[in-house]
Amino acid sequence: MTLVKEAPVRPAKKRSAAPVAGRRGRRRENLAGYLFMSPWIAGFLVLTAGPMIASLYYAFTRYNLFTPPEWVGFDNFTTMFHDPRWQKSVEVTLKYVVVATPLKLLLALGVALLLAQQRRGQGLYRAAFYMPSLIGASVSVGFVWRALFSDDAIVDRTQKIFGVDVGGWIGDPDYVLYSLVALSIWQFGAPMVIFLAGLKQVPRELYEAAEVDGAGPFRRFWNITLPMISPVLFFNVLLESIHAFQVFGSAYVVSDTRCGPADATLVYTCYLYQKGFKEAQMGFASAMAWSLVVAVALVTAVLFWSQKKWVHYEEAAK
Amino acid sequence: MGTSRNVERRTILKTAGATAATLGLAATTGCGGDSGSSGDGTVTLRYAWWGGEPRTIAIKKTIALFEKKYPKIKIKPEFTDYEAFWEKFQTQASGGNPPDVFQNAVGFLRKYDKRGVLLDLKTQADAGNLSLDNFRNGILANGQVDGKQIGIPVGANTMALVIDLKAFKKAGVEAKFGWTWDEYFAALQTIQDKLKIAGDTGYFAIMYLYDLYLRQNGKAFFTDSDLGFTEDDVTQWWTDGYKRVKSGLVADPKKIEQVKPKSGLSAGLAASEFTWDNFSIRYEGEGTSDYGLAPIPTVDGKQTGQYLGSLMLSGFSGTKHPKEVAQFISFMVHDPEVGKIMGYDRGILATTEQYDAFKPADAQNKGVAAYEDEVAKAGVLGKITPHPSGADVIEAAFLRIGGEVAQGKTKPADAAKALFSEAKAAFAG
Numbered sequence A: 001m002t003l004v005k006e007a008p009v010r011p012a013k014k015r016s017a018a019p020v021a022g023r024r025g026r027r028r029e030n031l032a033g034y035l036f037m038s039p040w041i042a043g044f045l046v047l048t049a050g051p052m053i054a055s056l057y058y059a060f061t062r063y064n065l066f067t068p069p070e071w072v073g074f075d076n077f078t079t080m081f082h083d084p085r086w087q088k089s090v091e092v093t094l095k096y097v098v099v100a101t102p103l104k105l106l107l108a109l110g111v112a113l114l115l116a117q118q119r120r121g122q123g124l125y126r127a128a129f130y131m132p133s134l135i136g137a138s139v140s141v142g143f144v145w146r147a148l149f150s151d152d153a154i155v156d157r158t159q160k161i162f163g164v165d166v167g168g169w170i171g172d173p174d175y176v177l178y179s180l181v182a183l184s185i186w187q188f189g190a191p192m193v194i195f196l197a198g199l200k201q202v203p204r205e206l207y208e209a210a211e212v213d214g215a216g217p218f219r220r221f222w223n224i225t226l227p228m229i230s231p232v233l234f235f236n237v238l239l240e241s242i243h244a245f246q247v248f249g250s251a252y253v254v255s256d257t258r259c260g261p262a263d264a265t266l267v268y269t270c271y272l273y274q275k276g277f278k279e280a281q282m283g284f285a286s287a288m289a290w291s292l293v294v295a296v297a298l299v300t301a302v303l304f305w306s307q308k309k310w311v312h313y314e315e316a317a318k
Numbered sequence B: 001m002g003t004s005r006n007v008e009r010r011t012i013l014k015t016a017g018a019t020a021a022t023l024g025l026a027a028t029t030g031c032g033g034d035s036g037s038s039g040d041g042t043v044t045l046r047y048a049w050w051g052g053e054p055r056t057i058a059i060k061k062t063i064a065l066f067e068k069k070y071p072k073i074k075i076k077p078e079f080t081d082y083e084a085f086w087e088k089f090q091t092q093a094s095g096g097n098p099p100d101v102f103q104n105a106v107g108f109l110r111k112y113d114k115r116g117v118l119l120d121l122k123t124q125a126d127a128g129n130l131s132l133d134n135f136r137n138g139i140l141a142n143g144q145v146d147g148k149q150i151g152i153p154v155g156a157n158t159m160a161l162v163i164d165l166k167a168f169k170k171a172g173v174e175a176k177f178g179w180t181w182d183e184y185f186a187a188l189q190t191i192q193d194k195l196k197i198a199g200d201t202g203y204f205a206i207m208y209l210y211d212l213y214l215r216q217n218g219k220a221f222f223t224d225s226d227l228g229f230t231e232d233d234v235t236q237w238w239t240d241g242y243k244r245v246k247s248g249l250v251a252d253p254k255k256i257e258q259v260k261p262k263s264g265l266s267a268g269l270a271a272s273e274f275t276w277d278n279f280s281i282r283y284e285g286e287g288t289s290d291y292g293l294a295p296i297p298t299v300d301g302k303q304t305g306q307y308l309g310s311l312m313l314s315g316f317s318g319t320k321h322p323k324e325v326a327q328f329i330s331f332m333v334h335d336p337e338v339g340k341i342m343g344y345d346r347g348i349l350a351t352t353e354q355y356d357a358f359k360p361a362d363a364q365n366k367g368v369a370a371y372e373d374e375v376a377k378a379g380v381l382g383k384i385t386p387h388p389s390g391a392d393v394i395e396a397a398f399l400r401i402g403g404e405v406a407q408g409k410t411k412p413a414d415a416a417k418a419l420f421s422e423a424k425a426a427f428a429g
Helices: A002-017 A020-058 A075-082 A084-115 A122-135 A139-148 A154-161 A176-186 A189-200 A204-212 A217-245 A249-254 A268-278 A282-310 B002-031 B053-069 B082-094 B106-114 B121-126 B136-143 B165-171 B181-195 B207-216 B231-246 B253-259 B279-286 B322-334 B336-342 B352-357 B363-377 B391-406 B412-428
Strands: B043-050 B073-080 B101-105 B159-164 B198-200 B270-276 B291-294 B311-315
Touching: A020 A282, A075 A084, A075 A282, A084 A122, A084 A176, A084 A189, A084 A217, A084 A268, A122 A189, A139 A176, A139 A249, A176 A249, A189 A217, A204 A217, A217 A282, A249 A268, A268 A282, A268 B082, B043 B053, B043 B082, B043 B322, B053 B073, B053 B322, B053 B336, B073 B082, B073 B322, B101 B106, B101 B322, B106 B391, B121 B311, B121 B322, B136 B311, B159 B165, B159 B207, B159 B279, B165 B181, B165 B270, B165 B291, B181 B198, B181 B270, B207 B231, B207 B270, B207 B391, B231 B391, B231 B412, B253 B391, B279 B291, B279 B363, B291 B363, B311 B322, B322 B336, B322 B352, B336 B352, B391 B412
Parallel strands: B043 B073, B043 B101, B198 B270
Antiparallel strands: B101 B311, B159 B270, B159 B291
16 A cells, blocks of 8 residues: 555655756757657648548548539548448458458468478578568459469369369459468467567476476477467467458559459558549548548457457466 | 747747748749640650550650650650540640640540540631641541541551451451351351360440441441440440350350450460451460451441441640641651551551651561451451540440449340449430
């Protein structure tokens, strides 16, 4: 009780003891700090905060870029919910998130488990597996992907060996989205590195003790590894889900800028882009953008709420 | 203490200086793209177009020619592909900073006229800065909207059926002037029976072809401000099209999709494709067969519904140098040397000076000239009407929805409903 009362008093005493000149000096230091930061602050205000506020306003207007925005209240949102293409874009995006995120994380965790063991040439393996994450977002990889999954290309030919004849994934509305999923999974390097860091933190004594008790590899993974890395797993799930909701580049390039065929790769951001920059419906596009922000915030909130049930923060283990 | 205070002051001053410099630099770069005039009276114009590499090389040669003749006018080129061009243009135009001179097409005239972006070149012609004489086949009218001259045609082209000559010959099929749609589809059947390949790449998603079909039936795709056909009309068109995909007369849309941006014809997936006549030149370079032009099928054996379309040059209404813009356009559409350099890349040359100056040497260019000559002589050419504002969005929707029908993902009747609903939004935009 006494300690709690004393705690805030101490720094206050120190502050009052400081000389006036020192206080001035600190103020100057702060000023210098703010001045150094000012290019960033200006950039943030002009390039991020400003456009965000503007787009929030535009979300409630009809705005074609040329004539002044006209206030329409919630019209854009009601139109949006009734628009079959918007519904399709939500459906496509959810499908992508639900399929791509767990598969990517499973692969990342699997490879991280293999790479966590001490073996020769480990650095090389880690670099090799991480490499796709560095180049994965580039447009050129999108083109390569288009070539790989086309009719009579390598994927199609390999499938035919096993008696499966799809005729290329890119032109088929039923398959094309999975070529994007494959592209996402291929870039598992970033979550893998985070998993690796997490795995390194698990105390060896726990495994030794478990082994003594006769626990097999699966038991050790399920009862020790998974609970111990659950904070890292939570972080990866959160980050990758948010990324997956924002997928754009790969969908745009693989489908030759049309987000198709038959709107099969019409992910949310692709439709948003079409509405804004091809059809010049900036109000509608802004409404879509803010709905995405809200949706991602909700998903994040649900994940944070759920972590109480499955994420273990073991202070003692550290 | 004194020293430290000095250091601090210096730090603060430096920081302030750096910040000001950064902001100043940003402000300068923001203005960097502007055209204008320099102290010695030299004027710089920005000129933008879309197209492939051969077009860009040719246009750059014509710019050099112009700058030699008009040393006080400098041209700054900007070019991209078609899709990127109009996305960029829309943003530039809305920010009041579009290029001074740019390539334009009939689908965009009303749209940008409505938004006040296009310069009325008639006033410049009246002032003697631009000649409106010697345009062939009345094609100058293509750039006129509501009494204003907002585009100057650089070439003329018309829809055609581009055919794989070897395939047609092998199947023993002849494409003749005045043939009917039934005869055309019978020819496709022969090709399929004899060569085991599809006859057509997917005619029913091409807006410009459907326009011709409607014109043959006394309608048109667009009126001045609306669609010129009914939901039932297009439902029928797409129902027939889908039947022909299922029967293999029309190529598998999945395969067509995968060879993009190459055409299904030059990729050997089908024996014919409806497109603009000057595309046959492109296909010759793209594919391995020989390609020729065949007439548009008709309903009554006579009317093809065709008209001369064209690419044009337009000026920005807010340009600081309207006189120079007009001089530049005039040079580009009339100078015989420019005609020789450009050839039929943007269609048959629009003015007599350029048409007479260019003598096509290769079979493809000769073929295009002969085809248009034949069409003109047949007296079937109708008048083009500038598309209403929103036409570009509707063309993209027609292509996309037609593709959904072909893939069997949307029923023709639902597709027609979707097209009409999207068209309504596009006209309102």
